[in-house]
Amino acid sequence: MPCIISYKTIRNLVISFFVSGLCSTITFSQNLPDKNNSTDVLTFHARTLINLLDYVSQDYGRAVANGKVINANEYSEMIDFTTESASLFDSITLKVNINNKNQINQQLSALLISIRHKKSKEEIATTAQQIKIQLIQLNLIDISPEQYPDVTQGKQIFLASCQSCHGTYGAADGPLSKSYNPPPVNFQNDSLMQLISPLQVFNTARLGVRGTGMRAFNELSDKELWNVAFYIKSLRFQNKLSAQQDSLNKEYNRIKSFISLSDIAHLSDKELKQKVQSQSELTIAAIRLHQNGMGNNSFEAANNYLNDALIFYTNGNSAAAEEKALYAYLEGIEPYEQQLNAVDNSIVSELENKMNDVRSAIKNKKDEREVEQKISDAKVSINKAKILLGEQTYSFWFSFFVSLSILLREGLEAVLIIITILSLLKSLQANSAIRWVHGGWMAAVGIGIASWFFTGWLISFGAQNRELMEAFGAMVAVIILVYVGFWLHKKTEAKKWKEFIEGKIVKMLDQGKLFTLAFMSFIVVFREAFESVLFLSSMQLQVDDKSRPGIWVGSLAAICIITLIANLLLRFSAKIPIRKLFQYSAIIIMILSVVLAGQSVHAFQESGWVAVTSVRLNFHSSILGIYPTIETYLAQFIVLVISVTLWFYGVKSDTKDKLR
Known part of the structure; x- marks a missing residue:
């Protein structure tokens, strides 16, 4: 019985699925609760x-x-x-x-x-x-930032948007200050500023003040406004106590266990003194001038989201609690997974398991004490990761090995698929088809490089939406690879070789219907290039100028290694008989489709689209797409069953053809 799935059918199926998936991602992202939008x-x-x-x-x-x-x-x-x-x-x-x-x-x-x-x-x-x-206490608004604000970025925004009225140092002496009645607020006024909290500064900038020159800064995100608010609250200490850095660090370390980020955000200086039981200006300066170290912002965000999740859950709002628990992982843990892998890869699987346990407990509406315990366990793992990164110095060589491992991990999987297809086409001397494959992966790499210059937009696109893009990309790749594996297996008979080469390939080349080849090579490379750019650009923001070259050298070394491996694989494949090459390629592609199925469902889980049902198994391998959840196991099992079924279907068809 001949194969009834035509080239045109599979091409249209894949295009339709990818477009619908991409549209779903965009539509879903527009309907997500926007943490940076206060216009509700x-x-x-x-x-x-x-x-x-x-x-x-x-x-x-x-x-x-x-x-x-x-x-x-x-x-x-x-x-x-x-x-x-x-x-x-x-x-x-x-x-x-x-x-x-x-x-x-x-x-x-x-x-x-x-x-x-x-x-x-x-x-x-x-x-x-x-x-x-x-x-x-009603939790109607976020009263604190998701992570510790960046005072340096707040200064840049202040100088660009506030300096003209409030002056360079916030003393209400800007070029336009005299044109307003009432005049702008003097941020150097100690008696006034000790009564104002960062939350009030945030609210004022977000809402504006009627009857004054203070407008609402709706063009700034919540994150940017918190950066500005924390910078404004630091202004009156900048020239007085900022030189005493060692004393400030010691004082902050002394009192940090008594205050949370929420306290720092919504309490005034006067209220903070009462909170930490100190009347010293050095104490308040230590708090207002403090900037978090490497990775601490992200982990602080994770802890804050988990705190919010517990509050919502105890108040009976399990949907909001589950959303906060999801963002705790996406915004707090996911950005540092690669760096943690380089230091201690066991902590990554531990974090994922603990965060999944929290979401499962909330989703299944477990007892409040059980949810609280799950959150407490997750915080222990988060603090362990925080200590690991805090102790890690981002030297040249550490940056080198992290970037090297990222590109090798992301690149080798894509290279294996591309080389498999190129080897087959080379054995068939289908030079035109080879050019289409090269065009597909080159376009993906080119877009990946170009996206480096838009990393700010990519980051603002949100971790959830990035996970969805990766999930849909992997799912499309699974569909393509399952079909290609079946197609390869169908063509392993010598009789069909001649018919296939003289009929299908020649006809395909004549009609120029090679889009599927280019599209497949583009998809498998683009999802890896996209993720690599995100990891490397995030890492570049974390290291100093001396360590930054390590990222580039590590990336270059990875590209050289991948290129070498690709050439060796191509040369080795040239020595394999065509029929065997097709058989081996079919097996490799089917295995990769199972791997990608696990990765796709895992990405859907991380984005919150698929439930998480944990399995108490210690084995975890992102390279193999194996994650300890029922959903990922089930997806891989289904793809494996489909692949094996199609394989035996091909064998049965071959037997019938021989009998004829």
Whole structure:
């Protein structure tokens, strides 16, 4: 029985599947909760409400003193802000079920009455802050960044966007400062800035301030705004205490166990002093001038996401908890997998297992204590990884070996597939087809190199969407390889060789229908090139100028090794009889399809599209596509069964042809 799957059918099938997969990825990414977008109505209302309460607690003293109005405009503003706060809270309660709604409503009413009765600024500030704390505990907005902000990048944004009004050092002496009434805030004012938290700076920059020159910076992401907020909070210490770096480091190490990133983000300097029980300015300077070391930002993000996941889960929101647990891996662990592999590859599988356990416990709605224990176990592994990278010096040779291992790992798999196809075409002397294959992988490499210059966009594209691209790419490759393996096996009979070469290949070359060859070589190389660029560009941001050449030398060495291996394989394949070459190639391609099936499902799991059901097996090999989950095992088993079935189908067809 002849094979009924035509070249045109498989080509159209693959193109349709790839396009639909890519469209699904893009559509899904547009529907994902955007952590960098604060324009959502509920988020906007909650953030505005918290910001208004901050203004009331801090600015009321400029409106009222000793029971009398000292500034009519400021006093009117306090009344308006408090009235609007109550209105905003009412709008929030229409969208979210809040258990202590009546209590907060009563407190807002009491605050307005106290302002109308011109109570003391201490009483007003205390009431406003109590309401604010209750609102923060509702988890309506992110009150802290995902990872420790980069003050250096915050400075660059400040100089580009804020300097014209606030001045180079934040002293409200910029070129445009005199044109605004009221004038810009002076960030060097100690008495003012000790009462302002980074969260308030963030909210002000996100929302703007009505009636002033302070506009909303909607063009900046949340990450960029947090960078700016932390930089602004460091300004008053930059010239005073920044020279005492050793003392600052010692002081930060002394008190860091008493505070979290959330504390640093939403507490003012005055509140931080109470938190760490220290009145020393050195303590606050150590906190505000602190910058995290290599890899710590990412692991800090993972811990923060896990904390959020536990809060959401205990509050009955398992969907949000599962999402936070997913991002804990994508944003916190995944960016450093390759570096961890170079230091201790066992920690990577440990982290993946622990993070999968957290997601499984949340998804299966386990007891709160069990989820808390799973999260605690995951944090232990995260801290272990943090220590491993923290102790690792990114020397020239370490950078060299990491980049070398990354490119070899990603490149050899693709090279094996391409060389297998090229060997077959070379044995058939199909020079035109060979050029199409070369064109496919060269285009993939070219796009990979070009993407190096757009790594900022690739990173902002999100780890989840990058995993989806890799997953769909691997799935397309599986479909192609299963078909090609079956096709190769069908052509191993000498009688069919002549018919195939004289009919199919010649006809294909005449019609120019070689797109499938180019497309296949493009897909298998592009997914590896794309991932390699992401890893190397991320690593380049982490090393210093002395170590950075190690990345390039390691990459060049890997390319040389891959090129050498490719040439040796091509020469070796030329000595194998054509029929045997087709048989060996069919086996190799079928094995690779099973490997890619595991990698594809694993990538879907990492992106949150496929569930994770862990299996208590210690064996884990990303190179072989073997991961200890039922879903990856099942995918590989299905592809293996399909491959074996098609193999025996081909043998049966050959037997029937011989009998004829």
